[in-house]
Amino acid sequence: MGLFDKIKQAFKKEVKQEDVDEIEKRKDELPNEKINNGITQEELVEKEISQEPLSKNVKSTQAKYTQGLAKTRKTFSQRMNELFANFRRVDEDFFEEVEEALIGADVGFETSMKIAQELRQEVKLKNAKNSAVVQNIIIEKMVNLYEVEGLNEQNELSLKKDELSIFLFVGVNGVGKTTTIGKLANQLKREGKKVILAAADTFRAGAIRQLVVWGERASVEVVTGAEGEDPTAVVYDGIKRAKEEDADVLLVDTAGRLQNKENLMRELAKIKRVITREVPDAPHEVLLVLDATTGQNAMQQAKQFQETTDVTGLVLTKLDGTAKGGIVLAIRSELHLPVKLVGLGEGINDLQVFNPEEFVIGLFKELMQKE
Numbered sequence: 001m002g003l004f005d006k007i008k009q010a011f012k013k014e015v016k017q018e019d020v021d022e023i024e025k026r027k028d029e030l031p032n033e034k035i036n037n038g039i040t041q042e043e044l045v046e047k048e049i050s051q052e053p054l055s056k057n058v059k060s061t062q063a064k065y066t067q068g069l070a071k072t073r074k075t076f077s078q079r080m081n082e083l084f085a086n087f088r089r090v091d092e093d094f095f096e097e098v099e100e101a102l103i104g105a106d107v108g109f110e111t112s113m114k115i116a117q118e119l120r121q122e123v124k125l126k127n128a129k130n131s132a133v134v135q136n137i138i139i140e141k142m143v144n145l146y147e148v149e150g151l152n153e154q155n156e157l158s159l160k161k162d163e164l165s166i167f168l169f170v171g172v173n174g175v176g177k178t179t180t181i182g183k184l185a186n187q188l189k190r191e192g193k194k195v196i197l198a199a200a201d202t203f204r205a206g207a208i209r210q211l212v213v214w215g216e217r218a219s220v221e222v223v224t225g226a227e228g229e230d231p232t233a234v235v236y237d238g239i240k241r242a243k244e245e246d247a248d249v250l251l252v253d254t255a256g257r258l259q260n261k262e263n264l265m266r267e268l269a270k271i272k273r274v275i276t277r278e279v280p281d282a283p284h285e286v287l288l289v290l291d292a293t294t295g296q297n298a299m300q301q302a303k304q305f306q307e308t309t310d311v312t313g314l315v316l317t318k319l320d321g322t323a324k325g326g327i328v329l330a331i332r333s334e335l336h337l338p339v340k341l342v343g344l345g346e347g348i349n350d351l352q353v354f355n356p357e358e359f360v361i362g363l364f365k366e367l368m369q370k371e
């Protein structure tokens with residue numbers, strides 16, 4: 001089943017009050033004991049009616065997304081709803097308004113143009129005049145584009161089994177590298193992995209201290225050097241320590257700000273060479289951290305880093321405080337980089353693996369219209 005079909009289904013499920021009544025009625029008649037696979041009869045009935053895959057895990061992740069990304073979704077829907085509220089007729093002005101609304105929702109310039117262009121053709125083809133039909137076509141276009149661009153995308157972190165995995169974190173200053181490392185260290189540690197951190201941002205003493213504090217919170221070891229020391233020396237020490245300790249994961253923090261961009265890129269290249277020299281198939285991830293609140297600026301940063309570093313995935317931080325969730329669509333269609341983690345707050349537990357399907361369903365299902 002395609003992603004758009006799933007959204008349609010999620011939408012239908014919401015509007016069909018009869019279904020809800022039916023579930024409630026049948027729930028009353030059933031004992032709520034756990035039956036096979038830890039699923040209750042109640043849930044089985046829901047599954048039967050909604051025909052949706054059911055897993056406890058998926059459900060709880062979905063709930064966190066729903067909460068954490070509520071703001072994003074609200075603003076995204078508001079922008080779209082404003083657009084449709086002003087809808088008079090399908091003409092060139094309307095298509096321009098669509099472009100503007102999408103750009104405003106941080107869907108990205110190229111992506112917005114592409115969607116508006118496809119919309120022009122489709123509306124003609126279907127001879128659509130009614131606002132609800134047009135609205136659903138727009139959603140379908142966005143979702144299909146997103147789905148096609150993401151084929152074969154690997155959203156999971158490449159963790160080696162029974163071997164050391166090295167993740168290098170890069171990104172400009174203030175985006176959330178150190179915080180993300182702290183949160184991820186804590187998560188991996190809780191999963192039973194031995195984690196070591198390397199404080200290779202030696203540019204500021206404060207940066208080293210900050211990582212040490214996160215190490216304490218997550219109860220993992222932090223390998224440090226002196227302020228101003230060559231970061232590659234710290235990385236080397238970190239790898240050595242990780243090998244001695246038989247660690248599962250080494251997370252490497254880097255500086256976001258150096259004297260200038262060229263220096264930063266050169267330094268990152270040097271760090272990467274040292275890692276590959278010591279562990280030939282490493283780094284297993286080069287994670288570019290982007291601050292979602294900066295919208296198009298984040299897109300620019302990603303393009304620059306992509307040119308000089310082999311970025312393997314993205315961490316999108318501060319999605320809790322922003323309405324710029326549309327950026328997820330732009331990232332996929334314009335950068336072709338998988339979002340692997342999202343930051344949903346400053347706390348140690350505010351990090352989530354990213355499930356693109358859930359995200360898109362959450363973003364669009366409320367926008368669907370009854371035709």
Ligand SMILES: Nc1nc2c(ncn2[C@@H]2O[C@H](COP(=O)(O)OP(=O)(O)OP(=O)(O)O)[C@@H](O)[C@H]2O)c(=O)[nH]1
Nearest residue numbers: 173174175176177178179256317318343344345346
């Ligand atoms: N609301 C929110 N704040 C975040 C998130 N991630 C990081 N922050 C905050 O963003 C600020 C910068 O985070 P850092 O982790 O220090 O960023 P950095 O990339 O390491 O910065 P430099 O070391 O200067 O390059 C801190 O105040 C964090 O608490 C997030 O997901 N949500």
Ligand SMILES: [Mg+2]
Nearest residue numbers: 177178201207
């Ligand atoms: Mg930092």
